[in-house]
Amino acid sequence: QVQLQESGPGLVKPSETLSLTCTVSGDSISNHYWSWVRQPPGKGLEWIGYIRYSVSTAYNPSLKSRVTISLDTSKNQFSLNQFSLKLTSVTAADTAVYYCARYDSGGYYWVYWGQGALVTVSS
């Protein structure tokens, strides 16, 4: 059973860096594509980006200059693995629930999702 869990500060000050970690269990992050999606309160979903182990990353053009997604692998195939999101120079518009998610094997749709983590940008 694949499970994802987001973790990180729930409050970030304007102009600072938002950092979140997604812990994956039941799968190895050396497989598949791994993604971040966010949802401002009361609004729709927005794709942030993805990473594919040792192959590639891709980001939403509107966020590309501020976003980095990276992996933290473990040597054991099914031990806990993590990937992270960093978003710099945040403003109130970055307040959202942030979801980590795993794509299908081809990287075209999201099969598994974390429960989401609310991050509020406020001084």
Add this chain to the structure above:
Amino acid sequence: QSALTQPASVSGSPGQSITISCTGTSSDVGAYKYVSWYQQHPGKAPKLMIYEVSNRPSGVSNRFAGSKSGNTASLTISGLQAEDEADYYCSSYTTSSTYVFGTGTKVTVL
């Protein structure tokens, strides 16, 4: 990239059928078969309902059906049930190798 266009709300009575449209461009919905649909209940993570235009994952009711014509994809829910009341989002892979979501549709069961 612009969000795909969905109606803000759709409603129906129990047992009825409803259809949600998802309109994009020749650079996203019209370009590939990689259109997917997600159901989201309040306070919950999205759940995959349809992938590759018309395929249902294991465990998803066959009351949910997807289709596509040109730049518009559609999700039809037949035999509407109270548990179907939720927000629904479409998504598409794009010719820029990115992904875009729809604006979202709130489904209300009357």
